[in-house]
Amino acid sequence: MPTDVENWKSEVYGNEIRDHLFEFAEQGFDSIPDDERDAWFERFKWWGLYHQRNGQEGYFMMRIGTPNGVLEPGQLRVVGEIADEYARGPGTNPIFGDAYADFTTRQSIQLHWIELSDVPAIFEKLEENGLSTQQACGDSWRNIVGNPVAGKDAQEVIDAWPVIRELNETFKGNDDHANLPRKWKVSVTGSADGSGQGDINDLAFEPAYKEIDGEDVVGFNVRVGGGLSRNEPRLAREIDVWVAPDQVSDVAGGLSALFRDNGDREDRYNARIKFLVDEWGPERVRETLQDEYVDFELETVGRDVREEYTYNTGAGERNDLVGVHDQTDGTNFVGLNVLVGRMGAADVLDLADLAAEYGSGEVRLSQRQNVIVTDVPDAALDDFLDEPLLDHYSPDPSPFMRGSVACTGTEFCSLSIVETKNRQVRFARWLKANVDLPVGVDEFHIHLSGCTASCAQPQIADVSLRGMKTRKDGDPVEALDVGLGGGLGDEPQFARWVTQRVPVDEVPGAIANLIESFAAERDEGESFRAFVARHDDDELDAFVDPEETDYEDPMMHNTKRTWYPYAENDAMEDAPSPPADD
Amino acid sequence: MSDRLIRVNAYTTLDLVDGRARGHEFEADAPGVVNVTAPREDPERVTLEVELDNTAIDALTAHADEVALSPAQARTLAEALESTADRVEAAQRDEDDTA
Numbered sequence: 001m002p003t004d005v006e007n008w009k010s011e012v013y014g015n016e017i018r019d020h021l022f023e024f025a026e027q028g029f030d031s032i033p034d035d036e037r038d039a040w041f042e043r044f045k046w047w048g049l050y051h052q053r054n055g056q057e058g059y060f061m062m063r064i065g066t067p068n069g070v071l072e073p074g075q076l077r078v079v080g081e082i083a084d085e086y087a088r089g090p091g092t093n094p095i096f097g098d099a100y101a102d103f104t105t106r107q108s109i110q111l112h113w114i115e116l117s118d119v120p121a122i123f124e125k126l127e128e129n130g131l132s133t134q135q136a137c138g139d140s141w142r143n144i145v146g147n148p149v150a151g152k153d154a155q156e157v158i159d160a161w162p163v164i165r166e167l168n169e170t171f172k173g174n175d176d177h178a179n180l181p182r183k184w185k186v187s188v189t190g191s192a193d194g195s196g197q198g199d200i201n202d203l204a205f206e207p208a209y210k211e212i213d214g215e216d217v218v219g220f221n222v223r224v225g226g227g228l229s230r231n232e233p234r235l236a237r238e239i240d241v242w243v244a245p246d247q248v249s250d251v252a253g254g255l256s257a258l259f260r261d262n263g264d265r266e267d268r269y270n271a272r273i274k275f276l277v278d279e280w281g282p283e284r285v286r287e288t289l290q291d292e293y294v295d296f297e298l299e300t301v302g303r304d305v306r307e308e309y310t311y312n313t314g315a316g317e318r319n320d321l322v323g324v325h326d327q328t329d330g331t332n333f334v335g336l337n338v339l340v341g342r343m344g345a346a347d348v349l350d351l352a353d354l355a356a357e358y359g360s361g362e363v364r365l366s367q368r369q370n371v372i373v374t375d376v377p378d379a380a381l382d383d384f385l386d387e388p389l390l391d392h393y394s395p396d397p398s399p400f401m402r403g404s405v406a407c408t409g410t411e412f413c414s415l416s417i418v419e420t421k422n423r424q425v426r427f428a429r430w431l432k433a434n435v436d437l438p439v440g441v442d443e444f445h446i447h448l449s450g451c452t453a454s455c456a457q458p459q460i461a462d463v464s465l466r467g468m469k470t471r472k473d474g475d476p477v478e479a480l481d482v483g484l485g486g487g488l489g490d491e492p493q494f495a496r497w498v499t500q501r502v503p504v505d506e507v508p509g510a511i512a513n514l515i516e517s518f519a520a521e522r523d524e525g526e527s528f529r530a531f532v533a534r535h536d537d538d539e540l541d542a543f544v545d546p547e548e549t550d551y552e553d554p555m556m557h558n559t560k561r562t563w564y565p566y567a568e569n570d571a572m573e574d575a576p577s578p579p580a581d582d
Numbered sequence: 583m584s585d586r587l588i589r590v591n592a593y594t595t596l597d598l599v600d601g602r603a604r605g606h607e608f609e610a611d612a613p614g615v616v617n618v619t620a621p622r623e624d625p626e627r628v629t630l631e632v633e634l635d636n637t638a639i640d641a642l643t644a645h646a647d648e649v650a651l652s653p654a655q656a657r658t659l660a661e662a663l664e665s666t667a668d669r670v671e672a673a674q675r676d677e678d679d680t681a
Contacts, residue, residue: 469598471598
């Protein structure tokens with residue numbers, strides 16, 4: 001028996017949702033019948049719209065899917081203009097103000113406080129400029145991720161950008177692949193740094209060499225069934241397939257169809273392909289793909305370059321793409337740190353101007369919630385780096401600023417149980433002012449997720465923080481579970497959860513004490529991840545050692561019970577009415 | 583410790599309760615999570631889940647306990663919880679009045 005969601009999807013789903021969406025936008029939010037809201041809100045996701053949480057009725061989060069994080073010249077300005085005009089609501093964020101854009105861990109963009117009546121105008125502006133929200137959420141092909149500087153990166157094995165573009169064009173709006181049992185996350189990477197984070201995707205294409213007719217050909221190895229959500233993280237599994245670039249689309253479509261036909265539509269908790277791979281094993285996935293979904297002989301796995309991976313590994317060069325790096329054409333890409341991925345609309349517009357002035361106008365987004373300005377010639381580099389905006393969005397930030405990733409949290413999300421983005425900003429600022437990493441340790445990744453859905457990818461950080469509650473001085477307060485030692489690379493490792501329910505105001509002290517122990521007890525040259533690996537859970541729990549400091553947390557109370565955590569009168573009964581239609 | 587077994591998000595029934603694990607050879611106080619759930623479609627039973635924080639209990643490996651209740655059993659439990667809650671609140675009021 002299919003689920004409610006499957007029944008709703010069987011009635012209306014995919015491209016056709018748009019007509020209904022526009023009709024509701026025309027007639028007003030209240031025209032959505034009360035007893036159909038759950039169904040329509042579920043369907044709207046396919047067009048990139050999430051209804052915000054309880055207390056924010058009538059406001060939506062809008063996700064713009066930018067394949068591989070690529071924003072072509074002019075597109076960032078469009079995003080900034082839309083954020084400035086439409087992403088304003090009744091709540092003001094004390095750190096980020098009234099209008100802002102969020103860069104996400106899947107190289108997309110999220111705007112908040114969007115009103116339904118504005119959606120047609122926003123879509124028109126996006127589409128006039130080559131942008132789209134189509135399939136940014138919902139049960140289908142999500143935004144395709146990869147190394148954001150594909151086609152430009154001097155460390156590239158193969159240019160994945162044409163492959164990603166082809167996949168995007170083939171599978172966005174494709175009725176055969178529009179209604180899958182669950183989301184379908186694809187990563188295509190051509191660089192040898194691992195920055196596509198393929199291991200945590202449903203489907204990953206990773207650069208690999210294969211001898212074909214006596215010649216070494218560059219293509220991709222295929223991995224299936226990775227993902228972090230629901231307390232059951234999985235690494236994508238090798239299915240013994242190498243594919244040439246011109247056949248990626250066939251294999252990707254075959255696997256997407258295999259998932260469409262065989263994924264579990266009766267239990268959404270069990271629907272992701274990672275559970276099908278658990279059940280079948282990689283061999284059966286390969287056999288089924290070969291027998292039923294492709295009409296050519298699949299090659300066996302090729303020689304990968306995983307040993308060279310550095311991205312998010314906790315050691316070595318290029319743990320992220322922040323800083324100045326060489327492009328293949330002799331110019332540079334400059335990765336700028338955007339703390340927790342959030343940028344005020346005015347700053348977005350300023351950055352768009354700078355990208356046009358010093359580079360080609362193109363900007364790209366990384367999976368660490370940062371922005372990259374590409375195509376900056378050597379001659380323009382110093383002037384660009386001197387721009388005042390880069391004092392805030394630095395190419396050379398403190399390790400605690402550059403290492404911070406945070407999900408949306410109780411500000412807008414209906415799942416989260418703690419406040420996240422502003423808290424992570426406060427954590428990073430306090431750590432920057434008060435804590436030094438040991439000599440030679442330049443990177444330290446701290447990811448904060450508001451619940452077990454793992455949108456901040458907490459399991460692949462040095463320090464993983466996840467929302468919980470505890471009691472302090474008799475009162476319930478927001479708290480965080482602490483995990484340690486996660487990261488990607490040739491040998492990816494999920495964090496080990498060692499300490500539970502640390503009151504949020506004691507978390508910076510806990511991290512400071514942890515780093516002090518690491519500095520005192522590490523072997524020479526030892527990375528934090530290696531340090532964690534050689535200690536048992538009890539030892540690590542003792543290192544964490546929560547402690548009050550001069551850090552103050554203004555959001556200790558139960559923010560999920562507010563209508564907006566930062567409102568002066570934040571109680572649910574003070575929630576604003578749905579926006580009037582204009 | 584291993585990861586939590588129960589998903590904890592805004593839909594979890596209680597993300598913070600005071601609990602105790604008790605055996606013949608051990609006793610440990612621990613905070614915990616309590617959740618009531620059932621499949622969205624064709625549910626036959628109500629599931630009551632309890633997981634105490636593993637870091638607070640050395641004597642047990644990480645685990646969650648689940649009880650499958652028929653609707654009638656779930657109602658019996660709910661009524662017992664309601665009436666006992668009434669009794670506790672009444673006792674507290676009496677205490678407040680005499681204080």
